[in-house]
Amino acid sequence: MSNAQALSRTETAAPKRRPDRRKPADNVTGWSFAGPATVIILGFSLIPMAWALMLSFTDSDLMTPGRNVGLDNYRALFQDPVFYQALRNTGLLVVLYIPASLIAGLLVAVLLNRKVRGIGFYRACFLVPYIASATSAGLLMGYIFDRDFGLMNGLFVKLGLPVQGLLSSPSQAMFVLTLIFFWTRFGFSVVIYLAAIQEISKEVLEAAAIDGASRWATFWHIIVPSVRSMTIFLGVWGLIDALQFFDLIVTTTKGGPANSTVTIVYYVWQLAFSFFTAGYGAAVAYVLFAGTLLLIVAGLLVARRRGAMR
Numbered sequence: 001m002s003n004a005q006a007l008s009r010t011e012t013a014a015p016k017r018r019p020d021r022r023k024p025a026d027n028v029t030g031w032s033f034a035g036p037a038t039v040i041i042l043g044f045s046l047i048p049m050a051w052a053l054m055l056s057f058t059d060s061d062l063m064t065p066g067r068n069v070g071l072d073n074y075r076a077l078f079q080d081p082v083f084y085q086a087l088r089n090t091g092l093l094v095v096l097y098i099p100a101s102l103i104a105g106l107l108v109a110v111l112l113n114r115k116v117r118g119i120g121f122y123r124a125c126f127l128v129p130y131i132a133s134a135t136s137a138g139l140l141m142g143y144i145f146d147r148d149f150g151l152m153n154g155l156f157v158k159l160g161l162p163v164q165g166l167l168s169s170p171s172q173a174m175f176v177l178t179l180i181f182f183w184t185r186f187g188f189s190v191v192i193y194l195a196a197i198q199e200i201s202k203e204v205l206e207a208a209a210i211d212g213a214s215r216w217a218t219f220w221h222i223i224v225p226s227v228r229s230m231t232i233f234l235g236v237w238g239l240i241d242a243l244q245f246f247d248l249i250v251t252t253t254k255g256g257p258a259n260s261t262v263t264i265v266y267y268v269w270q271l272a273f274s275f276f277t278a279g280y281g282a283a284v285a286y287v288l289f290a291g292t293l294l295l296i297v298a299g300l301l302v303a304r305r306r307g308a309m310r
Contacts, residue, residue, distance in 0.1 A: 052282045052285060052286065053282070053286060055278060055279055055282040056073055056074070056279060056282035056283040056285075056286050057069065057070060057071070057073070057279070058279040059072075059073075059277075059279045059280075060278045060279045061276040061277065061278055061279075062272065062276065062278040063276070066278075066279055069279070073279055073280045073282075073283035074283050074287070076280065076283075077283065077284065077287060082259055082262065082267060083267065083284065085259050085260075085262060086259075086262045086263055086264045086266070086267040087264065089174055089260070089261060089262055089263050090242070090243060090245070090263045090264045092174055092178070093174070093177075093178050093181065093242050093245055093263065094239060094242045094243065096175075096178045096182075097178055097181060097182055097185075097238060097242050098235060098238045098239060098242065100182055100186070101182060101185065101186040101189045101234070101238050102189060102231060102234060102235065102238070104182075104186055104189070105186050105188075105189025105190045105192075105193050105234065106189075106193050106223075106224075106227065106231075108126060108190045108193075109189075109190050109193035109194040109196075109197055110193075110197065110219065110223065112126070112190065112194055113194060113197045113198060123190075123194070126186075126187045126190045126191075127187045127190070127191060128187070129183055129184045129185075129187055130184060130185060130186075130187035130188050130191075131187075132184070134184065134247035134248060134251070135247065135251050137180070137184050137248070137251075138180075138247065138248045138250070138251025138252050139251055141180045141183075141248075141252065142167065142251060142252045145166040145167045145176050145180075145252075146166070146167065146168075147163070147164070147165055147166055147167070147168040147169075150166065152164075152166060153166070167252055167253055168257060169257070170257050170258045170260040171260070173253055173256075173257060173260050173261050174260055174261050177248060177249065177252065177253065177261055180248055180252070181242075181245060181248060184248070185238075185241060188234075188237075189234050189238070192230055192233070192234055193227055193230060193234075196226070196227040196229075196230040197223060197226075197227065199226075200222065200223065200226045204222060205218065205222065208221075208222055232299075232300070232303050235299065236296055236299065236300070239292070239295060239296065239299070240292065240296075243264065243265070243288065243292050244265050245263050245265060245266075246263065246265045246266050246269065249261055249262075249263065249266045250266070255267075255270065264284065264288045265288070267281075267284060268281045268284050268285045268288070269281075271284060
């Protein structure tokens with residue numbers, strides 16, 4: 001008997017597997033665990049999103065019933081100079097913050113991946129600003145960068161430099177806020193990179209050292225490729241974080257001076273709760289959501305085509 005005939009008889013004789021049918025009790029047990037989380041997600045995410053979408057087609061002020069205005073709110077965006085200003089400010093924050101947080105986070109993580117005395121304390125120093133209250137950080141930095149009484153201008157005076165406007169200057173305020181935002185957030189990048197570096201095989205690093213590889217060669221050819229997936233994750237995380245930049249503006253500049261620090265999220269908050277144009281604010285929020293989704297999807301597709309994602 002040939003092997004093919006034997007294999008055919010074996011397959012014929014083997015009983016067919018029936019589809020796995022779980023008992024109703026198993027479904028009840030599963031939903032008893034997943035049910036509360038599902039309800040929370042629906043209640044605090046999907047339902048408000050659907051309500052905001054419907055709100056974006058009205059002229060509601062959140063206090064009186066609004067009337068349906070169709071796409072008027074979305075058309076008004078193209079004629080809104082503050083919206084374009086908020087886009088520029090948010091774009092500047094993204095362009096400055098993400099590369100700085102990735103580069104500095106990786107370099108600091110490499111430095112902290114050493115066995116030296118007190119290394120736990122040094123690691124905690126970079127994490128504390130991230131876990132600290134944004135309100136307290138904003139109030140502290142507002143004092144440090146104050147034009148008249150701030151510590152930064154006091155240092156400039158002692159060094160013989162001219163007094164700077166800082167948070168009071170339309171040309172400097174957004175850069176100062178970006179610096180503050182970087183200081184409060186890049187500790188997260190340090191922690192993630194440090195965890196990824198510690199997962200690199202020690203044998204690989206030892207082999208590179210035996211082969212005479214310099215520190216720069218080890219960093220560029222071993223560490224950087226090994227943490228590539230974490231870089232993509234942190235890039236997406238940083239993009240979402242930057243596009244939601246809000247709390248530090250409230251505690252420092254409140255969008256000023258002259259709308260120079262108004263971001264998209266802060267503008268949405270102003271429209272809904274200061275100007276009472278909630279329908280228009282919802283339209284701006286959905287434009288932000290659509291833009292964020294497109295940027296994330298495009299970034300992931302580019303990373304996958306380049307082989308950065310597996």
